[in-house]
Amino acid sequence: MSQLNLKEIPRFKTLAREEFIKNYLKPQKPVVIEQLTSDWPAYEKWNLEYINSIAGDKTVPLYDDRPVKHDEGFNQAHAEMKMSEYIDLLKKGPTNFRIFLYNIMKEVPSLQTDFKYPDLGMKLIKGLPMMFFGGTDSKVFMHYDIDFTNILHFHFHGKKRCIILAPDQSKFMYKVPNALITREDIDFSNPDLEKWPALKQAQGHVCELNHGEMLYMPEGYWHYMHYLTPGFSISLRSYPRKIKNLSKALYNIMIMRHYDNLMRRLKGQDWIDYKNEQAIERTHKKLGIF
Template sequence: MNIYRLDTIGRILSDLPNNVFTRHNFKASQQRSKALVDLAQESILLYPYKSVPAQWRQLLMDASILQAITMLGLFQHSSTLLELQLRDGDQDIKQRIARETINVLDTAMIISGAPGPQRRETVLASIDTLQAYLSSLPSSSSSSHRLRDGFIHLPAPHTVHTTHPVNRLDKVPSFLAFVQLLQNGQPFIIPQGAIEHWPARDKWPSLSYFVSVAGDRVVPVELGSKYTDSAWQQKMMRVEDFLREHVVLQEEGGDDGSGQTAYLAQHDLFYQIPKLADDISVPDYCYCEPELNENYKEAPVDVIQNAWFGPQGTVSPLHHDPYHNVLAQVVGSKYIRLYAPSETHCLYPYEGIMSNTSQVDVEHPDFDSFPLLKEAQFVDCTLQAGELLYMPPKWWHYVRSLETSFSVSFWF
C-alpha cells in the first residue's frame, strides 16, 4: 500500500528516480537533514521564544520536511527496508518509520509554528495519511484494546464545597446580555446549553476517538504536579502513550512507575490537529471587543485557543492572564478559586518573569510564610462538563481537576 501517495511529500517522492534511496544515500540524506535540524534547534534555544529570528524557525521547518522525505522514501523502496536493522525486533519497520516521521514533523511544527508558504498544509496532509495508516493496524496489547474500545471513566459528578460561590447564571445569556455582564468586572458561570452543539461533547469522552484521530501525534506534556515545582519538566509524547500511561492507568488505580502527574496544558492543540478543531467552535461571546483599561491593555490579534487535558489531580497554580477568558469545560469537572486583582498584595507573586504566578498553595496554605493570605477575599466553584466560566483579565485563578478533564480556554 502506497500510504503517502495522496500527500504533497508523497508527490515529491514519486518523482524521484528509483535508485535515489539506496542505503548509502538514505544514510547521507538523514545525516545532513538531521544536522540542519539540530543546528536550527540549538540556535532557537539561544533566544526567548517570542524573539527567535524567523530564519531559524524556517530552517527548522524545512530541514524537518527534508528529513521526513528521506524517511518516507523507505516506503517506496522495499529493498532498502530489508537492508536496515530494526532497533526493536518485534516492531514492524514501516510502523516505526511512520511514527518517527510524525514525531519529526509534529515537533518541528510545534517549535517553529510551521512558517513558510504551504508548509503547514504539506505537513498536515502527510501526517494525516500516516496517522490513518497507523490507526488501521491491529493492536494486540490489552491496554491498547482499552484505548481503542473504551471511554474516559467519569463517575458521578464531583463537587467541592464552596463557601464563596461564583455567580452562576440561571440561563445561557444572549450576546448582548453577556456584554452587559462583562461591564461588572466579575467572574460568572454560564450553565449547560452554550456548547451542547459541539461534536466534542459526544466525541471527546471516547478514548478510541482520540486514538483514531491523533493516537500517534506528538504533543508537549507537562510532567509534575505543577509548573512551579523544581522537578517539573516538559516532554514530547505520543497521544496514545499519554492516554495509556497517565489517564487509563490512573483511572484503573495503576501506576506508570514515574509517580508523576501529566498534563497537556496551555497548548494550541487545534492549530496542530485541525480534526480536533472541527469538534469545537469559538463562542460568539469572544468577539465582543471589550474596552481597554488598566487590567486589559491590549487585545490579542485573534481569539487564542488552548487545550487543557489530563487526569484527576492536575493543577494550575494560582496565576493571572492578561486577557478576558471563557473557559469551556468539555469533559469532567474542575475546582476553581479566583481572586480579584485588588487582592494581589495578599497573594505573594514571584518576582521576575513569573510575576503573574503566586507562591502560595491556596488549598494547603502556609500562613506562617504567607500571613496576608488570610485576608485575601476569593470566590470559588466546581465547573461541570458543559459549563463555561468567564474570568476577567488579571483575575488570579487556581484550577484543580476533580477527575479526567478536558477544558478549552478562549482568550480574547
C-alpha cells in the same frame, strides 16, 4: 489549616449576550454558563477516547508540579510522550503530568469544526484556542496570564475545581516579582494560613466545572485549577478591554519576561531563590505583617 475566603461563582444554564455584557463583561466579573456548548458537536464527541482516536499519534508537551528552575525556559515542557500514551496514563490513576497551552487545533485541524466562537460581545482571537489536560488530583499553580486576556474556559470529560481571584487581590497573594505566579509552595486547595497569613485577607471565587460548562475569567484574574477527575479544557480569548491592562500585557511580553530570563542566566538559582524570598518580604511589608 483553614480555607480561603471564597464565594461560589454565579452560574446560569444560558445567558443572553446583552446580560453577559452588562453584568459580567463590562464590570469584569466571573460567571459560569452551563449550556453554552450544547449545540457544539464537541458536546457529544469530546472525551478522552475521541481525542485518542484523532490525535493519539501526536507528540505532546507535558508539565508537572516541580518548582521553577533557573535553567528552564519560559513555559518549557518537562517531558514529552505520544497523546495515546498520555491518555493511557490518565486512565490508570492520579498523575502530576499535565498538558498546558497546547495548540492542538494546529496539529489536528478537524477539531476546529467541533466548536464555535460564541457571540458574547467579545472579539475572540481566532487561531489561538489552547487546550489543557490533567489527571485526577493534578493541580495548576496559581498564576495569571501574561497577556491579560479575557478568557472563556470550557471544560470536557469530567470535573475540575477552579479558584480565581481578581487582580486587586494581588497584594495578599505572595506574588513572585518579575513573574506571573505566586509562591509555588502554597497549596491553594488547603492553604496553611498560619504560614501564609496574608491569604486570610484575600477574597476569591470558586466553582466546579462539569462537562461542557464554561467559566468566564476577566482579564488579569489569578487562577488555580484542580482536576478532580481526568479531563481537558479549551480556552478562547479576547484582548484586554482596559488600556492599563493592555499596557501591562505589553510590558510582560516585551520587557519583564526578557529581563527575568537575563537574570536567570546571570545569577542562576540565586535569582529564583531571591524572588521567592521577596514574595514574602514585600507582601508582609505592604500589609504590616511582622
